[in-house]
Amino acid sequence: MSRYGSCLSLHLPAMDPAHATLEWSRFSRFSYARVLAWTCAEHRVTSYELCSAAGLAFLRRTVAAKGWSTPIVSYSDAWPINEGRAMWAELVAGRLI
Numbered sequence: 001m002s003r004y005g006s007c008l009s010l011h012l013p014a015m016d017p018a019h020a021t022l023e024w025s026r027f028s029r030f031s032y033a034r035v036l037a038w039t040c041a042e043h044r045v046t047s048y049e050l051c052s053a054a055g056l057a058f059l060r061r062t063v064a065a066k067g068w069s070t071p072i073v074s075y076s077d078a079w080p081i082n083e084g085r086a087m088w089a090e091l092v093a094g095r096l097i
Contacts, residue, residue, distance in 0.1 A: 009042070
């Protein structure tokens with residue numbers, strides 16, 4: 001059993017010291033998005049989602065600490081779906097934040 005018990009959500013590994021950094025915006029260019037993949041929001045302050053809308057993919061980051069009344073949500077740029085999946089792979093490998 002993992003240290004997170006029976007949690008089935010993805011837990012990000014330690015960040016690679018040479019990681020790349022995305023530019024994040026508080027504004028989304030899409031009013032609706034489908035969530036394709038996600039990381040654990042129960043055991044981490046920061047969680048991520050791979051989303052798609054209008055044939056594009058983007059990352060959504062949510063920071064929600066205990067005691068906060070409202071989480072902070074921010075969005076990456078949008079890319080063609082295959083490039084978005086590649087960015088997600090970099091994120092979950094610890095090479096992107």
